[in-house]
Amino acid sequence: MPAFSDRLAEAVRQKGPLCVGIDPRWESLPKAIRESVRDEEADERAAIAFFEFGRKVLELVRPYSGVVKPQAAFFELLGPNGMEMLQQLLQEAKQQGFVTILDAKRGDIASTATAYADAAFSGCAIDGETFPVWNADSLTINPYLGRDAVEPFLTAAKTNERGTFVLVRTSNPGAGLFQDLVCDGKPVYRHVAEEVAKWNAATIGSCGLGDVGAVVGATHPRELVELRGVMPDVWFLVPGYGAQGGNAADVKAAYRADGLGAIVNSSRGITFPFHPDAPDWEAKIVAAAQKAQSELKP
Amino acid sequence: MPAFSDRLAEAVRQKGPLCVGIDPRWESLPKAIRESVRDEEADERAAIAFFEFGRKVLELVRPYSGVVKPQAAFFELLGPNGMEMLQQLLQEAKQQGFVTILDAKRGDIASTATAYADAAFSGCAIDGETFPVWNADSLTINPYLGRDAVEPFLTAAKTNERGTFVLVRTSNPGAGLFQDLVCDGKPVYRHVAEEVAKWNAATIGSCGLGDVGAVVGATHPRELVELRGVMPDVWFLVPGYGAQGGNAADVKAAYRADGLGAIVNSSRGITFPFHPDAPDWEAKIVAAAQKAQSELKP
Numbered sequence: 001m002p003a004f005s006d007r008l009a010e011a012v013r014q015k016g017p018l019c020v021g022i023d024p025r026w027e028s029l030p031k032a033i034r035e036s037v038r039d040e041e042a043d044e045r046a047a048i049a050f051f052e053f054g055r056k057v058l059e060l061v062r063p064y065s066g067v068v069k070p071q072a073a074f075f076e077l078l079g080p081n082g083m084e085m086l087q088q089l090l091q092e093a094k095q096q097g098f099v100t101i102l103d104a105k106r107g108d109i110a111s112t113a114t115a116y117a118d119a120a121f122s123g124c125a126i127d128g129e130t131f132p133v134w135n136a137d138s139l140t141i142n143p144y145l146g147r148d149a150v151e152p153f154l155t156a157a158k159t160n161e162r163g164t165f166v167l168v169r170t171s172n173p174g175a176g177l178f179q180d181l182v183c184d185g186k187p188v189y190r191h192v193a194e195e196v197a198k199w200n201a202a203t204i205g206s207c208g209l210g211d212v213g214a215v216v217g218a219t220h221p222r223e224l225v226e227l228r229g230v231m232p233d234v235w236f237l238v239p240g241y242g243a244q245g246g247n248a249a250d251v252k253a254a255y256r257a258d259g260l261g262a263i264v265n266s267s268r269g270i271t272f273p274f275h276p277d278a279p280d281w282e283a284k285i286v287a288a289a290q291k292a293q294s295e296l297k298p
Numbered sequence: 299m300p301a302f303s304d305r306l307a308e309a310v311r312q313k314g315p316l317c318v319g320i321d322p323r324w325e326s327l328p329k330a331i332r333e334s335v336r337d338e339e340a341d342e343r344a345a346i347a348f349f350e351f352g353r354k355v356l357e358l359v360r361p362y363s364g365v366v367k368p369q370a371a372f373f374e375l376l377g378p379n380g381m382e383m384l385q386q387l388l389q390e391a392k393q394q395g396f397v398t399i400l401d402a403k404r405g406d407i408a409s410t411a412t413a414y415a416d417a418a419f420s421g422c423a424i425d426g427e428t429f430p431v432w433n434a435d436s437l438t439i440n441p442y443l444g445r446d447a448v449e450p451f452l453t454a455a456k457t458n459e460r461g462t463f464v465l466v467r468t469s470n471p472g473a474g475l476f477q478d479l480v481c482d483g484k485p486v487y488r489h490v491a492e493e494v495a496k497w498n499a500a501t502i503g504s505c506g507l508g509d510v511g512a513v514v515g516a517t518h519p520r521e522l523v524e525l526r527g528v529m530p531d532v533w534f535l536v537p538g539y540g541a542q543g544g545n546a547a548d549v550k551a552a553y554r555a556d557g558l559g560a561i562v563n564s565s566r567g568i569t570f571p572f573h574p575d576a577p578d579w580e581a582k583i584v585a586a587a588q589k590a591q592s593e594l595k596p
Contacts, residue, residue, distance in 0.1 A: 023409075023410070025409075026424050026425075042425070043424075046422070046424045071406075071410055071413075073406055073411075073417070074410070077414075077431060078422055078431075079381070079382075079417070079422065079429065079431045080379075080385060081378075084377075087377060087378060105404075105405055105406055105440075106403075107440055108371055109468060109469065109470040112321070115369075115371035115372050115374070115375045116371045116374065116375075118375055119371070119374045119375045124376055124377065126340065126343060126344045129340055131341050133374070133375060133376075133377045142405055142442055144440055144441070144442040144476060145465070145468045145470060145472075145473060146470060146472035146473050146474065147475050148471055148472035149468070149472065149473075167442060167443070170442075170443045170444070171407065172443060173446055174444035174445045174446030174447065175443060176444065177444035177493070178441060178442060178444060178486060178489060178490060179443075179444065181479075181482070182481055182482075184479070188476060191476060191479055192476060195475070
């Protein structure tokens, strides 16, 4: 299997930088999907609908995007049934040829971090047999606990040819409360960025970028430019484009001259550009994905 | 139902500050438990064993501890089956009268944070029916994303009379990489602590402490003293006692003069003080819990 960074590069070369975020909410699902599960048990209904909707989204966006990012929180909200559908959806995405990012923002210390990393990548080994868990190509992680807490994720990613995306500068309006604190003349997010650049340096693939990525919000265009300079060989996962207010011109600051270097996520903008009762929801998803692909072209 | 802070105070008054962390690993489980599930399907075996072991631990430690903290990562590693057992174990702990802390270190923005918070506390609402998910008394959360990302957790906790524990100073050796960066004359962890003190101020219960707690590692005794001063009314969840090297004298710096204010976690030290083949593992758990309760007495 090619390195994670090279698989990502191939996806971006083929389809462009659009990453489709899958953040399902029961009340936003198309009426047709909700009705199709009406006869299921009440506590399984939403989970089945999440999978059916997710699978349909994958089929619809496939010409326009090579990377998908399911958001673990929305599946967790449906409990174990939801987690089962997250697992199936990640598998379905892999089978359809997508590079997958599990957006779970995990972070913990020592063997606990290893448990999360194994769940994300290699699976669970019991009595010599290994069972896949999420089997994602990559995982978002939170750096607050420091290098030794990030290390187990990097190690597991390396062993399994997967990738990570470390939160550097998040897209929310209040991201700066701690991320912008200035220490030794540089904001905290920049200290994190410099560490990410170091962690990434040992993982550069044939595409010239590495397997340790950074999350940098589209809602901070100046920081995007600054951080591209600090992390020249790092893949950026850029949330905040579309519904959160980041525009296509801004996010292009994250691209390298070769057109690689960033994947730009849109969740609601691509997957929910319709009223739940609209009969033409599929066409609306296709149109939104097509428009985003075109806008984001390097 | 009394406020979270008051339920915690009652547990500490009755049983002392010991919190038992439940971090099950298949290969560390008592042989007797592993053998009891031998005939189960391979991918369900470990999950069932985790629940059986966890339930037994609850019964054994109940005289010595009123608070338990299952670690989500180890259940996630078993996939959806593991998550189901986490759910059942949290319910079992509640039924046995424990105050529960779901250690999941969640953190995300806006409606995603709300989804995690609803999963932790209120459950999932589908078509007017609500299904419990984790139904934990409290949840650990990561502050890196800033106040607007923490807010949904605080709001959901308030609505449901639950609590949160915000990572301030973690117990791992490399915690300082970002947490110790000095900004405006104060380390980052102290900036976080001051925010936690503010968030907590609106939630003070009859016990004089609030519902927004802080995670402060026992492995940093000086910071424990400093942070008790910065957050006088905040419950501390203190990991790192026992197996990680923090001792009882050190952690007492986290107690207030009234003996309240801290719960001190021990995971491996209480739940795995035996060789997996040892027949007397139950007695060893009891002895470890009894010793910890006695050492930690305010």
